[in-house]
Amino acid sequence: MNTLDKTPVTVLTGYLGAGKTTLLNRILSENHGKRYAVIVNEFGDVGIDNDLVVDADEEVFEMNNGCICCTVRGDLIRIIEGLMKRRNHFDAILIETTGLADPAPVAQTFFVDEDVQSKTKLDAIVTVVDAKHLLDEIDKAHEAQEQLAFADIVLLNKVDLVGEEGLGEVEKRIRRINPTAVIHRSERCQVDLDNILGRSAFDLDRVLEIEPEFLKHFHDHDHDDHVASFSLLSDAPLDPERFFPWIQSIAQNHGPDMLRMKGIIAFADDDDRFVMQGVHMLLEGDHQRPWKAGEKRTTRLVFIGRDLPRDAFEEGFRNCFVQEGVAAE
Numbered sequence: 001m002n003t004l005d006k007t008p009v010t011v012l013t014g015y016l017g018a019g020k021t022t023l024l025n026r027i028l029s030e031n032h033g034k035r036y037a038v039i040v041n042e043f044g045d046v047g048i049d050n051d052l053v054v055d056a057d058e059e060v061f062e063m064n065n066g067c068i069c070c071t072v073r074g075d076l077i078r079i080i081e082g083l084m085k086r087r088n089h090f091d092a093i094l095i096e097t098t099g100l101a102d103p104a105p106v107a108q109t110f111f112v113d114e115d116v117q118s119k120t121k122l123d124a125i126v127t128v129v130d131a132k133h134l135l136d137e138i139d140k141a142h143e144a145q146e147q148l149a150f151a152d153i154v155l156l157n158k159v160d161l162v163g164e165e166g167l168g169e170v171e172k173r174i175r176r177i178n179p180t181a182v183i184h185r186s187e188r189c190q191v192d193l194d195n196i197l198g199r200s201a202f203d204l205d206r207v208l209e210i211e212p213e214f215l216k217h218f219h220d221h222d223h224d225d226h227v228a229s230f231s232l233l234s235d236a237p238l239d240p241e242r243f244f245p246w247i248q249s250i251a252q253n254h255g256p257d258m259l260r261m262k263g264i265i266a267f268a269d270d271d272d273r274f275v276m277q278g279v280h281m282l283l284e285g286d287h288q289r290p291w292k293a294g295e296k297r298t299t300r301l302v303f304i305g306r307d308l309p310r311d312a313f314e315e316g317f318r319n320c321f322v323q324e325g326v327a328a329e
């Protein structure tokens with residue numbers, strides 16, 4: 001098959017909370033006339049990301065049963081093969097990995113699996129960086145280093161939270177890990193999408209310099225054992241007067257270890273779903289959309305962090321209910 005006929009694949013990666021879903025939503029919302037098939041993978045057993053991706057016409061495939069970089073041999077290949085049977089339905093594929101994924105095994109799939117290789121081509125690995133938190137995390141998080149090492153394009157995001165001098169420091173650190181990637185700065189991933197998509201930027205020779213065994217066998221990698229996730233669920237409506245002070249105290253007291261928090265919240269006497277997002281000490285929350293008729297009003301909170309005291313979180317969560325009845329998963 002001519003390489004022009006192969007379906008381009010863009011891998012969106014970046015550490016927890018950097019802005020991958022924000023970028024994905026921008027790509028899906030913008031009027032560029034292209035159709036994308038989207039594969040979303042998330043860390044943790046309670047799926048939330050799929051609920052945070054805009055309602056677009058695109059089909060979104062979730063991979064929740066494990067980290068994409070550990071399951072590429074199975075799930076990812078199967079999903080791509082399934083997609084390729086309907087390749088006239090879309091122009092390109094976008095894969096959003098979890099914040100803890102090593103992009104190398106994902107990239108490898110497009111070279112090592114013959115069937116996938118014959119029908120697709122890896123266009124670029126796009127790594128989104130949280131300009132505010134990168135310098136504090138990079139030495140602790142080897143996944144973040146791998147994500148930068150393999151980047152063809154870096155989106156230095158959240159520039160609104162850091163001054164010019166700080167941004168220069170972050171760029172210097174990125175350059176130490178990856179001297180050649182193109183770096184674009186952005187706020188809320190506002191970037192000309194022509195800089196991100198359809199770039200033919202993936203450079204196998206460069207990857208072989210970092211990882212000489214890249215084409216030979218499946219890339220070995222470990223995850224940081226101290227990073228763990230847990231979820232809190234409840235069908236009992238929450239009291240906002242209790243919930244907001246509680247979640248703020250969590251961010252204050254556990255911010256350095258709380259890498260990520262996401263939640264969909266059912267408040268009492270509120271017909272809209274409330275979405276809460278946290279990255280370390282920074283919290284954001286907003287109404288998202290009305291609960292649909294017949295949709296179960298379940299609150300789902302996911303925490304990802306280093307040694308977070310789950311029992312204390314669970315107890316605090318119970319205190320936020322208007323009524324009794326919590327199930328922690």
Ligand SMILES: Nc1nc2c(ncn2[C@@H]2O[C@H](COP(=O)(O)OP(=O)(O)OP(=O)(O)O)[C@@H](O)[C@H]2O)c(=O)[nH]1
Binds near residue numbers: 020099284
């Ligand atoms: N201040 C600020 N906040 C941002 C920016 N971009 C994204 N955010 C916020 O950062 C949080 C995380 O953004 P996401 O797009 O969900 O990040 P992600 O990389 O998909 O997160 P994970 O998938 O959990 O790793 C959200 O609360 C966003 O609204 C930005 O440029 N500036």
